[in-house]
Amino acid sequence: MTFRELPKAELHLHIEGAAPASFIKGLAAEKNIDISEIFAEDGGYAYRDFDHFLSVYEAACTTLTGPEDFRRLTKAVLEESAAHGVVYTEAFISPDFCGGTDLGAWREYLAAIEDAAAEAEAQHGIMLRGIATCVRHFGPDQAKAAALCAAETAGDFITGFGMGGAEMMGRPADYAYAFDLAREAGLQLTCHAGEWGGPDMVAETIRDLKVERIGHGINCIQDLALVEQIAEDGIVLEVCPGSNVFLQAVPSWEAHPIEKLRDRGVKVTVSTDDPPYFRTTMTDEYEGLHRTFGWIEDDFAALNATAVEAAFCDDATRAKIANKLGVA
Numbered sequence: 058m059t060f061r062e063l064p065k066a067e068l069h070l071h072i073e074g075a076a077p078a079s080f081i082k083g084l085a086a087e088k089n090i091d092i093s094e095i096f097a098e099d100g101g102y103a104y105r106d107f108d109h110f111l112s113v114y115e116a117a118c119t120t121l122t123g124p125e126d127f128r129r130l131t132k133a134v135l136e137e138s139a140a141h142g143v144v145y146t147e148a149f150i151s152p153d154f155c156g157g158t159d160l161g162a163w164r165e166y167l168a169a170i171e172d173a174a175a176e177a178e179a180q181h182g183i184m185l186r187g188i189a190t191c192v193r194h195f196g197p198d199q200a201k202a203a204a205l206c207a208a209e210t211a212g213d214f215i216t217g218f219g220m221g222g223a224e225m226m227g228r229p230a231d232y233a234y235a236f237d238l239a240r241e242a243g244l245q246l247t248c249h250a251g252e253w254g255g256p257d258m259v260a261e262t263i264r265d266l267k268v269e270r271i272g273h274g275i276n277c278i279q280d281l282a283l284v285e286q287i288a289e290d291g292i293v294l295e296v297c298p299g300s301n302v303f304l305q306a307v308p309s310w311e312a313h314p315i316e317k318l319r320d321r322g323v324k325v326t327v328s329t330d331d332p333p334y335f336r337t338t339m340t341d342e343y344e345g346l347h348r349t350f351g352w353i354e355d356d357f358a359a360l361n362a363t364a365v366e367a368a369f370c371d372d373a374t375r376a377k378i379a380n381k382l383g384v385a
Contacts, residue, residue: 060343063357064382065142066364067328067339069272069295071190071221072127072148072170073118074331075134078102084120092116102334107253107304110334111194111223118154124169127155131173131185137332139181141339144381146183147369149190149221151203158202160209171214184378186370187215188247189239193222197231204235208242217369219247219272224254230265245269245369247295252306256280263292270295270367275307278314281321288322293367298345299337300330310349326364358384 078101085092095113097103104113121127138146150170156162167187174185189207191200200220207218218239220232229248236246250262252273259277262268274294277283287294296315301307307314319325327342329335346352362384365375 059340060347060357061141061340063142063343063354064144064361065339065343065357066326066361066368066378066382067138067143067146068270068293068326068364068367069297069328069330070134070138070146070148071331072131072134072150072187073121073154074114074334075137075148075329076117076121076130077133077137077333080130080133081117081120084126088120088122090120092119101336104334108223110304114331114334121154124165127166128169128173131170132177135174135177135183135185136181138339139177139183143339144183145186145364145368145378147186147188147217149219150187150215151190151192151221152206153192153195153199153203158199158206160206163206164210167210167214174214182381184374186217186368186374188217188219188369189215189244190219190221191232191235193220193224193232193249194226195222197227197235200232200235201238204238207239207244211239211242211244213371216245216371217247218244219249220266221249221272224249224252224258228265229258229262233265236266236268240267247272247369249273251276252301256283259283259287263287263290269293273297273301273306275301275314275318277323278317284318284321284323288324291324293324293326293363294318295328296325297328297330297342299332299342300335302345303335303337310345313349315346316350324363324367325360326367327360358382 104110155166191203246268247270249272251259270293361382
């Protein structure tokens with residue numbers, strides 16, 4: 058069995074960031090939106106660094122102007138994921154990009170996304186759950202508005218709340234109200250931290266936002282006492298090695314701390330983050346881990362078992378995922 062064929066679970070995927078460049082380019086042409094500057098000569102996305110990446114990402118999102126666009130987007134993303142063996146995925150979906158945190162519009166966008174997800178499950182066997190996500194660099198007040206949208210639509214599909222964006226904007230405590238609101242609605246919580254910030258950012262995120270998972274989290278390795286705490290508390294890291302290497306959050310695959318974190322008892326999962334932006338797929342992630350650290354099928358089965366345990370879903374869905382992954 059090839060790495061592409063291995064069944065996989067993915068917990069850290071931005072729905073807009075998973076849009077193929079060709080898909081965004083096509084939408085831009087349909088709507089006469091000139092964003093030609095965000096594309097490279099080879100047809101992919103072009104940007105200089107992480108801050109410029111955020112600008113290019115937001116420019117690409119200007120083409121996504123209605124629920125039907127997100128229906129098409131979701132279908133394209135899930136078809137691509139399924140082609141790389143993904144049987145379950147959790148996608149970050151931002152109310153800011155889906156109606157500008159207007160609750161009525163957000164519901165319409167979600168309905169379109171859910172319809173596409175149901176179609177993809179029927180056609181490709183892939184299951185999707187949504188993590189409503191605020192954007193850190195939009196500020197705490199906007200985060201509250203996003204959290205309210207999440208709370209009002211919590212249920213079988215929107216099962217979690219999180220925060221992405223520019224990690225060094227403010228401190229985690231600035232966003233505590235939004236996370237408290239989401240928690241009170243029964244949503245499970247994750248947050249990006251420790252991709253660019255140091256171990257202090259990871260520690261504050263866990264303490265002040267009371268999250269169950271951390272997006273990235275790799276810089277906790279700089280504080281072994283924190284690593285031990287994360288392992289003891291069972292905090293799960295949504296690690297995205299290809300993204301980290303491409304953006305130079307770490308200098309190389311060989312320098313990536315995922316192996317050291319796992320060896321110290323930290324629960325890790327593997328995801329693609331924004332795959333077309335970082336020229337990766339879940340197959341590439343598995344191949345990179347095999348090539349660099351010698352990980353084999355047993356290691357990937359353990360990754361998937363962790364992902365099943367950490368998934369933001371109900372027990373019936375969890376049992377289905379475990380069966381599909383062969384880790385029941």
